[in-house]
Amino acid sequence: MEKLMSIRRDLESVPDSYILPPDSRPGETEVPLCKTIPVIDCKGEFGRDPTKLIQQIIEASTEFGLFQLINHGVEEKLLQDALKVAKEFFGLPDEDKAILFSDDPKKSCRLYTSIDYMKEEVHYWRDSLRHPCHPLEEHRQFWPEKPAQYRDVMGSYSAEVRKLSLYLLDMICDGLGLEPGYFRNSTQLTEVQLMAANHYPPCPDPSLTLGLPKHGDFNLITILLQEMDGLQVLKDGQWLAVEPLPNAFVVNIGHTLQIISNGKLKSAEHRVVTNRKLARTTVTSFIAPSNSCQIEPAKELVKKFIPPLYRAFTYKDFLATYVTDTYQRKPPLERYKFQI
Template sequence: MDKLISSKQNIQHVPESYILPPERRPGKVVIPSSKCIPVIDLRGNTDRQELVQRIMKACQDFGFFELTNHGIPEDLMHDVLKVAEEFIQLPVEDKANFYSDDPAKKCRLYSSIDHDQEKVHFWRDSLRLPCHPLEDFVEEWPNNPARFREVIGDYAVRVRELSLLLLDLIREGLGLESGYFEGDLSKTHMLNFNFYPPCPDPSLTLGLPKHSDPNLITVLNQGAIPGLQVLKDREWIAVEPIPNAFVVNIGHTLQVISNGMLRSGDHRAVTNAFVARTTIASFIHPSSEYQIQPANELINGCGIPLYRPFPYLEFIRNYIKDTRDGNPALKRYELSQA
């Protein structure tokens, strides 16, 4: 529990173990870029084909888009962040049962990314909760604050439904058969609650380093405090929060299934010196045993597979090591086109 950065009081200077090498530091606080990721109105566009085309273009060009008019109530978007903040503000003893250094523990409160294996730590604490099927896991979740299970449970069900809807629109854009992303391919659903306390010097550290997500699709509730940045053409673009909007990005798994038609976008989280920031990321994963490979429909005929098949669990284990070492996570699975 002493590793939680959110539990430390009156930090006047960034501890040495959090100071990144000069080449990895974000530098001075980035002024929001004039560029921005695409914004897509989910239910305001009545032309489904046009909606699919806009989502596909965003996923091809950026791997990211902001989603408005998505159907999840505004009060729930706020309540889920408030309940998460109430949890992290609890006394240490009230959170102790959930803290663990074991990455295999499903319901887990931890600090940074892989605290005991890292050379440098990141300015973030996180609570990870499995969410599907809800009845299998909800009793393992925190019950303090009193509303935690009710609010998070409602949110988890709704955001999973939204994620599957987005995957179906992407399926249509790729020309895959109906139901392609159902079943074991979208079996696992996790919520990550990310807590970024104020940092004495944001130019020295990061909340999360440059990375792409390993899963199928991520739906992020980033609240009202900026901090997410997306890499585009070697420039970091600050993703400015839009009220009641989600940030959506595709992961490495979907890049492989699309045979490179879609891209998993690099991103990072910067800190700030003034206010705490809380975000909630929803991750849709395949089952551990699922064999990831380019969809047959995209390689039959004249298509050439860009990636070899691999079990998802193997990929996750390599992803953790490759990301920690700064190596491209998909490199070892690429097929030579020579």
């Protein structure tokens, strides 16, 4: 429990084990909020034309690997309730959070500060509550009992976000020219849904540490709910701050989807910076394949003059190498690329 950031109160300086090497620190220079990150309106002018909506999604996923989604159909009250109950969880007494704390990554529902705390050279300024949520009836019983409304709120929220994720994957499927239902009908490809509530407490010196380091998501597609800034995306060697929009989702393309698209779609590299005065809490949904699922470029996208950029592998093997490569600061997809 002493590893958790949310129980360390009144820190006046950043502990040495959280201070990044100079070349990895965010530094004092403020990253301005970016106005060019695509915002896709599901009910706007393009939203009324499915062809144009698909084109917007593909263009954003190709150029940025990330976009914001508004008027997406998930009720505002449910969004606010999900953020509220996540904040309430991290505000629970320490003894209540201790019940769920675990260093074991195989535990179904757990509260932790790092995937593998002991292997990290430097720790990050974040606590995470993570658990599977599909099928809901198999996992809900293992979720936190406190706050009392957590299971009901997150159950409803995860179901709505899963529907939205599959809808977006249908759009991407169409935009890539894949057979209809490529993602939805392959239960192995979208079998797993994980939910994470992330909490970044105020930090005495945000220039020295990070909430999360530079990384790309390893799954298919990620949907993030945030209400304050802190997320930054790397584009053309420059960090861009993602402006929080009211009731919007940030959608990230994951490494797995980049591989299936044979490199057409881009997995966005991103990080999270801390705040000197304010805590930041987010709710994130990850759609991912089953461990035994074979990942490779879709056959429809591999042609005589367009060879596969990546070799086939199981998702379980990729997860193992992703963690190792991330700790060693190596590009996690490099080992799976064909040398052309």
